[in-house]
Amino acid sequence: MKWHEVSISTTKSNEDAFSLFLNEIAKGISVEHSLELLKKDVEDFDDKYRLDASMLPERDIRILVYFDETEDIEDKLGKIDTFIEGAELDQKGDIQVERKTIDEEDWENEWKKYFHSFRVSENFVIVPSWEIDDYEFEKSDKLIKLDPGMAFGTGDHPTTSMCLKFIERIVEPKHKIIDVGTGSGILTIGAHLMGARDLKATDIDELSLKVARENFELNECASDVTVETGDLLTTEDDQYDIVIANILAHIIDQMIDDAFETLKFGGVFIASGIITKRRDDIIQHMEKTGFDIVEVLEDNGWVSIMAKKA
DSSP, X not given: OEEEEEEEEEOGGGHHHHHHHHHHHSSOEEEEEOHHHHHHHSTTHHHHOOOOGGGSOSSSEEEEEEEETTSOHHHXXXXXXXXXXXXXXXXXXXXXXXXXXXXXXXXXXXXXXXXOOEEOSSSEEEEEGGGGGGOOOOTTOEEEEEOOTTSOOOSOSHHHHHHHHHHHHHOOTTOEEEEETOTTSHHHHHHHHTTOOEEEEEESOHHHHHHHXXXXXXXXXXXXXXXXXXXXXXXXXXXXXXXXXXXXXXXHHHHHHHHHHHEEEEXXXXXXXXXXXXXXXXHHHHHHHTEEEEEEEEETTEEEEEEEEO
């Protein structure tokens, strides 16, 4: 399959606005920061990344969004242009939009240029399959073997790493867990490494489910995971001990009531992908629904919330 890649170069202050908009017209985005920004925002940068600076934007950020060959790319570009014209964005005159067509295989291989092993929490370590043989790990390490492919979720983004920190703390073998919008399957794999064996991973995107299945096989947990196409929790009938959703704030907002109904009493909702300015709105909605807020983590403008069904 071929893909249309749309590249948007802009200032970092426009990242949130573009992210919210682009996720409404596409199945996911990738944001590349300049080396200067990465070193400024990421602790222990040199331990986590070995990047080729020539592959990164020279300054500010570059947002990449992909549309498969069956989609009307001219229509998508028109929507992007209309958004730029009408939105309140900084340095509009400097925004550059470019497009090209790439093969799926070429896209997948791009990951290998900059995605390397790194520690994401006290025990979780993300290891791409092409580095497994060379990784030197400690006895206590829980290795998440990961090939992102065309799915999103590598563990290096704050929203994913904060979820893994919650999973590391609370998941027990007895728990029944659903991972909504599983992407690469990374959070389900993390729950499996903590001993959980009654797991369900759902996503509305069939391509993400394909990648997730491959990662479940790679991590030898496929037999314990039910993988289904699902639109959030709208058709979910089972009851769970833990609901995990690392998506976006406005989608989290839509599923709070369903999450409450889907959880057993005393169950936990781990919600992530929330930008800081939506933090209080999401918390208020959760509390109004009947959740008790257990803990809130914040990292680089992103928020993850752990809430309990009272």
